[in-house]
């Protein structure tokens with residue numbers, strides 16, 4: 156047995172009584188460093204057959220790295236891995252796959268122009284009599300996998316025509332078609348609507364009943380309690396504890412992740428506001444395609460406006476129009492009383508409007524550029540001295556932003572893609588706040604960030620409003636919306652369905668009903 160970092164946890168390897176016997180995965184004494192940065196230290200991790208095992212921890216704690224070692228993407232510097240009791244020394248994804256490890260990637264590895272079936276069998280087309288099977292056969296086999304999963308997808312559909320939820324099901328089917336016994340899901344619900352999340356959970360339960368093990372990485376406590384049997388918490392590259400969910404409270408988990416008790420971040424705090432605040436942003440009869448329908452509202456100085464609505468209700472589309480990404484067909488936008496033209500993001504940011512987008516990896520970052528360059532991108536103009544950017548001023552601003560948002564980064568000169576997912580999110584938020592905008596639009600600002608950072612981001616939003624900025628927050632997490640909004644607009648079919656003062660919303664349920672339109 157490897158030595159355990161926490162003496163308070165004497166039984167981390169306790170078997171699951173209800174699960175089929177045996178361990179699907181056993182990792183012992185895993186160490187991993189990148190260059191001189193130690194990322195994992197003496198980590199043990201076990202998953203029983205048919206178990207759903209949650210893996211939690213702060214941004215940069217090492218969750219994705221540990222799972223990439225299990226998948227053969229990285230090789231551990233030290234330690235042992237046993238799969239189904241057999242020691243493996245896999246040093247490639249292919250060997251890990253052959254040993255039964257499947258991964259449901261957060262950034263999908265699928266090809267949108269191919270059909271669902273082609274994606275599932277891409278790279279490992281089944282052989283029939285020594286020949287690659289044809290498309291029809293691939294479709295039939297894919298259909299069988301979907302039957303086992305009990306989901307209804309046409310294997311002949313072109314993937315690019317389907318929504319994110321189907322991409323994910325295709326990833327899962329792809330892993331199962333390769334006989335995966337262990338499925339690793341890294342924040343699988345991040346891009347799913349509520350009902351899609353529920354059907355994913357039901358699928359997880361069916362897979363579990365078939366003896367398949369699932370490692371479930373998530374920052375969402377409610378999900379972990381809903382589907383996991385046990386939870387392992389990593390903190391700063393070490394295993395803090397492994398416990399059954401029936402034996403650990405949410406407060407203990409949060410404290411384990413953050414390293415201290417977290418309180419109050421999600422409670423609504425009434426803020427002092429001016430009696431007749433200036434209108435920062437006035438939106439009148441805004442129309443854009445079919446997705447934004449005759450939207451009018453006013454955002455005042457010092458105000459936080461929440462945008463609620465179901466997937467597809469037009470929240471993101473409205474944000475895109477206000478940031479000059481999508482064109483407006485009619486209507487007008489006024490900033491501090493003056494009509495403005497928002498034909499491009501540059502126009503918008505010149506008028507003091509910025510958007511922290513939902514799809515941050517694709518829209519918010521240049522992944523191969525350094526953390527520092529990404530942070531400075533929107534302020535380059537201001538830092539210029541003649542034709543050159545003042546290097547010292549740039550460094551010091553970047554350092555300030557890193558400090559203020561507690562971005563976990565060893566060297567700001569290295570590419571931003573090397574940061575953990577949550578830390579990349581913080582870079583995008585920090586980058587736009589560095590421009591000192593008047594109006595800040597944040598689309599799902601806390602998706603993917605750990606629970607400690609989440610309350611910091613919400614506090615940052617309140618502080619920005621306290622200094623007179625206007626903030627528009629789009630969020631599917633109603634508790635989060637209720638924690639910060641002074642007013643909530645509920646969108647439906649691209650139009651404003653209702654406008655609620657925060658003080659008129661008694662609880663989450665009543666907002667949920669408004670969102671669902673009942």
Ligand SMILES: Nc1ncnc2c1ncn2[C@@H]1O[C@H](COP(=O)(O)OP(=O)(O)OP(=O)(O)O)[C@@H](O)[C@H]1O
Pocket residue numbers: 189192194212213214215216217218219220221563564573574575576577578603605
């Ligand atoms: N290829 C790499 N080169 C250098 N450093 C890396 C590399 N991959 C990960 N790291 C570093 O290792 C640490 C752990 O990252 P990891 O992605 O495992 O965190 P995580 O727990 O998954 O966090 P998150 O919740 O934000 O996704 C981070 O500090 C990250 O910057």
Ligand SMILES: [Mg+2]
Pocket residue numbers: 218219220341575576577
């Ligand atoms: Mg991660």
